[in-house]
Amino acid sequence: MAPSVSDIVPPVTETIADLKLTATTQDSSPSYPFYYPYYDPNEKFPPTQVYEHTDPGAKADRAKPHLLTPETNVSHLSPFLGTEISGVQISQLSEEGLDELALYAAERKVLIFRDQDFKDIGPDRQIEIAKRFGRIQRHPTSGNVKGYPEFHVVYRGTEHDRLKDVIPDDRIIRTQWHSDVSYEKQPAGTTFFFVLDQPPVGGDTLFASQVEAYNRLSPEFKKRLEGLRAVHSGFEQAEASRRRGGIVRREPIQTEHPLVRRHPVTGEKALYVNQGFTRRIVGFKMEESEYLLKFLFDHISKGADFQIRARYQPGSVVVWDNRVTVHSATGDFNPGDRRHAVRLTPQAEVPTET
Numbered sequence: 001m002a003p004s005v006s007d008i009v010p011p012v013t014e015t016i017a018d019l020k021l022t023a024t025t026q027d028s029s030p031s032y033p034f035y036y037p038y039y040d041p042n043e044k045f046p047p048t049q050v051y052e053h054t055d056p057g058a059k060a061d062r063a064k065p066h067l068l069t070p071e072t073n074v075s076h077l078s079p080f081l082g083t084e085i086s087g088v089q090i091s092q093l094s095e096e097g098l099d100e101l102a103l104y105a106a107e108r109k110v111l112i113f114r115d116q117d118f119k120d121i122g123p124d125r126q127i128e129i130a131k132r133f134g135r136i137q138r139h140p141t142s143g144n145v146k147g148y149p150e151f152h153v154v155y156r157g158t159e160h161d162r163l164k165d166v167i168p169d170d171r172i173i174r175t176q177w178h179s180d181v182s183y184e185k186q187p188a189g190t191t192f193f194f195v196l197d198q199p200p201v202g203g204d205t206l207f208a209s210q211v212e213a214y215n216r217l218s219p220e221f222k223k224r225l226e227g228l229r230a231v232h233s234g235f236e237q238a239e240a241s242r243r244r245g246g247i248v249r250r251e252p253i254q255t256e257h258p259l260v261r262r263h264p265v266t267g268e269k270a271l272y273v274n275q276g277f278t279r280r281i282v283g284f285k286m287e288e289s290e291y292l293l294k295f296l297f298d299h300i301s302k303g304a305d306f307q308i309r310a311r312y313q314p315g316s317v318v319v320w321d322n323r324v325t326v327h328s329a330t331g332d333f334n335p336g337d338r339r340h341a342v343r344l345t346p347q348a349e350v351p352t353e354t
């Protein structure tokens with residue numbers, strides 16, 4: 001998973017291994033062993049309860065004076081999404097600055113913060129910052145951190161590579177577009193992802209704007225989508241974990257969400273379907289549902305002119321709004337290289353179309 005879904009990440013194939021891009025087979029320990037993926041088969045979570053979420057971006061100053069100071073450097077990657085930011089530390093932002101971060105993430109969809117000290121400020125402070133954006137989701141199947149179930153750990157190394165267990169190796173295209181944990185009643189909103197160890201090249205994350213994907217559709221087609229709802233399922237993720245002998249901390253659920261959702265702060269409408277978790281359209285017969293979902297998934301994945309590629313550097317923290325984007329890992333790096341990253345996933349509002 002890239003930023004996330006460890007269970008729907010691209011497969012690692014011998015073809016890629018044979019490329020020997022850099023031949024830097026790991027021979028050391030993780031730089032941050034504290035965050036090594038932890039799986040306790042006795043750890044169980046109760047069903048998630050709905051809570052009242054108020055988006056911090058709603059009370060932010062639209063000019064963002066605490067985030068975009070004269071020392072802040074900003075560089076856009078695409079007109080539709082993606083902005084690189086340097087000259088500001090997330091860890092030093094005031095409450096107002098964090099509110100502005102929520103707003104800016106909603107507007108730009110993906111923010112790539114460079115040269116951050118975030119990975120070194122400790123788990124309690126990391127969680128404290130992320131909690132401002134919503135209750136943090138505790139993942140049912142991924143590695144977490146002992147004593148800190150809020151962390152979702154992404155780890156691939158020679159000694160621990162679950163990807164090989166869960167992804168069929170007969171696929172040509174190894175991307176898997178998804179929005180994190182969209183099966184939740186309150187799916188992810190402003191999401192944090194930071195890398196602890198990374199390959200010398202590869203392991204980027206692809207992002208697509210679901211707002212622009214929606215905007216490209218014709219008025220007539222948008223009318224047909226109005227009022228439709230789709231089922232998002234966590235069952236396959238849980239079953240995949242059980243199949244490989246892994247854990248399921250919380251029993252899976254299926255949830256209906258509107259096929260088009262409106263962002264509560266920007267008011268923008270976005271497609272809210274993703275190949276990772278969306279299974280069918282409510283009220284459609286099977287072939288109808290498959291036909292429409294296939295069109296939408298193809299439209300999103302082929303939309304290179306509303307996609308970006310987030311490239312990591314040591315110290316990078318990527319913050320994205322899962323409500324208005326989909327993303328995919330790229331499993332293109334040498335399997336001998338370690339990639340170790342952590343996600344914090346605040347849950348936002350119950351999706352609504354209006």
Ligand SMILES: [Fe+2]
Nearest residue numbers: 002003004005
């Ligand atoms: Fe993800």
